[in-house]
Amino acid sequence: MRPLELTLRGFQSYASEQTFDFRDRRLLGVVGPIGSGKSSLLDGIAFALYGKTPRAGRGTRDLINQRTAAAHVELWFEVEGEYWRAVRALRRKGQSAHNLYRHAEADAESERHEEVTGERAMTARIEELLGLDFDAFNRSVFLAQNRFAEFLQATAAQRDAVLKGVFGFDRLDRMAEIAKARRDELRAELADLDRLRTEVESDRAVLADTAPALESAAARLAELDASSEQASGLEAAREAARGQVEQAERRLKELGDIAAQLPARDRSAELLDRATTGTDLLQEAEEALAAATGELDAARRDQTEAEKATGGSETIARATALIDRERELEKRAGTLGAHVADMTARAEATAIQHQDATARVAQLLAAEEAGRAALEEAVAAVEAAEATLHQARHDSMAVALRQELVAGDTCPVCAQSVATLPPGTSVPALDSAEKQAKGARTNRDRAQQAHTEAAAAAAAGNAEQEALQAAVDSAAQLGAAAGEDLAEARRAHAAAIEELGRLVPGDDPAGELQLRRKALAEAAGQVETATGRQAAARSGLEEVRDRQGLVTTELVQLATTVATLAGQLGGDLRPQAEAGELGESLGRLRKLWEEAHARTSGEHTAAQERAAGAETELSELLGKLGLEESMSLSDARQRAAAEHGKLAERVESLTTRVSRFEELESASADTVARLNTYATLAEDLLPSRFLKFILDEERRALAALGSEHFERMTRGRYRFTDDGEFVIADLAAAESERKAESLSGGETFLASLSLALALAEMVARTGGRLDAFFLDEGFGSLDPEHLDLAMEGIEALVGGNRLVAVVSHVPQLRERVEDLVELDTDPMTGDTVVVRA
Known part of the structure; x- marks a missing residue:
């Protein structure tokens, strides 16, 4: 590193x-x-x-x-x-x-x-x-x-x-x-060799028995291959004939289905008859509708003339409404006249009541003023009596106090030392002063009550006077309004009479209107009757047309059916939806079916004979090959090929295993030497x-x-x-x-x-x-x-x-x-x- x-x-x-x-x-x-x-x-x-x-x-x-x-x-x-x-x-x-x-x-x-x-x-x-x-x-x-x-x-x-x-x-x-891994691998390889030695002996025995069977299977397969071409031709001919039989049977079935679809003779005849008579009925219905329509047109013209002569239903309705309004306005004018007279009388009575109330108010005001003066005098008398009573009480307390005072003592009122006693005085009668004060207060209360009642009476009178004045004013306004309503009602009544005279001249407009209504009703009745006849004629025509439409639809369907079935039978029929042409096409269609059925029946019989012949020849060939009746040549060859392949695969597998063992056995000496080498290395x-x-x-x-x-x-x-x-x-x-x-x-x-x-x-x-x-x-x-x-x-x-x-x-x-x-x-x-x- x-x-x-x-x-x-x-x-x-x-x-x-x-x-x-x-x-x-x-x-x-x-x-x-x-x-x-x-x-x-x-x-x-x-x-x-x-x-x-x-x-x-x-x-x-x-x-x-x-x-x-x-x-x-x-x-x-x-x-x-x-x-x-x-x-x-x-x-x-x-x-x-x-x-x-x-x-x-x-x-x-x-x-x-x-x-x-x-x-x-x-x-x-x-x-x-x-x-x-x-x-x-x-x-x-x-x-x-x-x-x-x-x-x-x-x-x-x-x-x-x-x-x-x-x-x-x-x-x-x-x-x-x-070294250990290689040693273990070689040990396993030698152990496999020992195991294979026993298995290979059995494999060699099986291989000796299997080889002849493989040769027999190959010979059988070659024999079947040699006959397969002839058998394939016969099978093809048989299957072709069977296919033709099935095809003819399907065709016969189709012809049976077509026969079921051919139109029935009686129903076809009935349809063609209805198609022929339907034209006459349609013409008669159309003529009836035209006549009813003419009658309706004439009735409508008469109705128009009647409307012109009478002014029409709107004019009659307007005039009738004017008559009703004239009568209503006349009645309203009478009612308003009576109301005006009543209002005038009420206004005059209210004015008199107002004058009386004004006089009473003046008297009540004078009485109130007199009560106020008397009240003032009573109040002054109460004040004077109260003052006299107060002084009498004061003097009485001073006399009582002096009787208990001693020179040099402290005055209980002013808290001063009394140097000299005050002189003694006489005290008026206290009871007399209290009686006078009480009498003065009683007179004041009576004067107060009298003044209050007088004031209330004056106020009530004044209110009554004001209410009567308001009633006088209201009566005057209502009277004026009622007069205006009466004048308006009279003007409207005159206008209604004038307009009614223009619409219905004469002295008896109600009678004239009754005649006009009758004339219009008669014209309308004629129009209604003609309309009903026209509707009945139109309904009859529609019914005829519906029936004729159904007939036409059935004719079209019949023509379509004839063309379709003819095409299925190999013919070419295309009739129009007319009774005469359809009758002829129906006969030709039935003839086409009969010809097709006879031809197909012959083809079916011939195909059955060809299939039976091919089947007979094939049975003879399979019999020569020793095959069962239920087994075809192709099935037999397939089975033979499978058996041959299975035996060949078995022989190849056994041969490979024996060869592999022989190779391992020939190399076993080298394997043992290598094992010893790796074992020594692993140990060292x-x-x-x-x-x-x-x-x-x-x-x-x-x-x-x-x-x-x-x-x-x-x-x-x-x-x-x-x-x-x-x-x-x-x-x-x-x-x-x-x-x-x-x-x-x-x-x-x-x-x-x-x-x-x-x-x-x-x-x-x-x-x-x-x-x-x-x-x-x-x-x-x-x-x-x-x-x-x-x-x-x-x-x-x-x-x-x-x-x-x-x-x-x-x-x-x-x-x-x-x-x-x-x-x-x-x-x-x-x-x-x-x-x-």
Whole structure:
């Protein structure tokens, strides 16, 4: 696997999109301060391939940059000359995307030869391409930060998994599977051969019995084929004759149907007779209608003259209405005259009542004025008596109070101290004052009552006077209106008499109108009588015409039937719908039927004789061939052919099975040899045998080559034991053995680096799949001397098309590596800033 290009967007510290091109680069240094995204670059490669990173695990959304909603990683890489593009995306919300494409060229626009979708399917295809799962990748190709010692400290099984993937030994597993499958197939083939051996013996016996039967069937088929032409001719002649018999029978049946459709003689004669007499009846009906129409015309002329002489029904109706109106107007005038006289009398009586009411009102007003004066005097007397009563009560209380006062006391009325007692006074009689006040109030109430009654009487009289005045005015208006109505009624009566005189002169207009009505009624009666006669004549004509129309329709139907039946009989009759021509055509039609029936009967008899002759000859031929009477030659040949085909197919099947068995039996020795070969391969390729031997050799070779690097980097102090278990041999302590866990951090880094360098060299020598090597940090634990030794070993890895990427923040790395990817950190956001890509 050789990386070509990496694109990161929204991944860890790479917020914006960054692309790193690894083409034509060998030794690459990734430098920058702590937190600048150096390890994230390598994490991007691991995530693109396996969907997880050494530090974060699988598909965690923590890999998404904190300021973005999604992370996108895309890696172009090459495997054995094929170009692949791995694309993975993480989203905070929604599903992730995982796609792997194989392109014709390292270009997204080039043709796609393969596409894998889905996280599991994509990761499985990556593991198949690289030959390494994620853990083996981290132990061999990708030495992540703080995890570079994983291969050194791994178990034997874990190391074997790495070596199998790196050197392609996983193909041995596939070889073992193929060997087992081939072995099982050959075993099944030999088992089938044993089973077939018994079956073939039976097949050979059946084949010996079946061959003679096949020869007999072929001979019988040839015999039937030889007689088939003669039999086919006889069968054809017989079937043709039978067809002619059936055709003649159908024709006879058709002639029977035609006979049933021939018009009956008596009904035809009756129809033709009705057609002949119908013309005379139609002429008589038409003449009767013409006479009735003449009578109606004369009656209408007489009616017109009568209308002119009498003025017509409208004039009579107008005059009659005028007579009625004249009588009504005369009656109305009399009624209105009486009403006017009554209204005049009422108006005069109302005027007298009004005069009397006016006199009474004057008297009532005078009485009201006198009552008002008396009331005023009574009110003044009440006021004077009340004043006298008040003073008498006041004087009486002062005298009573003085009798109880003592000089120096407080006055109960004014709340002042009494200095000197007031002089004593005499009090008039209080009872006398109260009696006078009471009498004055009684006189006032009487005066008030008298004044109220006088005022009410005056108001009533005044109202009566006003009502009578209104009645006088209304009577005058009604009298005037009644006079106008009377005059109008008299004018209308005179106008009606004048108009009636113009319409009906004479002294007795009512009698004259009676005569005119009688004359009009007589003329109308004559018209009605003539109209009835005309309607009866027209109805008679229509009835005759309807009957004649039915006759004509029947004649047309009869003519159509004659023409149709004649055509069915092979004749050509086209009669008109006339009685004479139809009578002649009916006779010719019956003659056509008789001729056709006789001819068809003869044809039927002759066809029956031909069919019987062909049947006799065919029976004789089939008898010679030994066939049953119910079986035709074609059926016999079909059965013989089926039997022959069945036997031939049986013989062919048996022959094929016997030949196949003979072929398998002749090749059985080769099959047994191949079975032994594949069985041996399947046994030898078991993981506990050949693969174990190869892996043991590779571990020893790896330990030996790693020891060379380890001993050189540690100035001859350390190497690995020769047993391939990667135990540390301390040369400074008489080659005492130490576990890897007992080494210091720097020593552990050098040991791991030595094994990684050795593994890379072995892969290069054998043409394995390892075309990339990634080392993340670890240099900080080395002193300058060991750092130089480590870099010399790393530089020795560079060769061919291999990419070696080293990540470190150690400044000395810049001096040893010319091709650098330089990163920095944005002080505001903390995102990665690519200084040099």
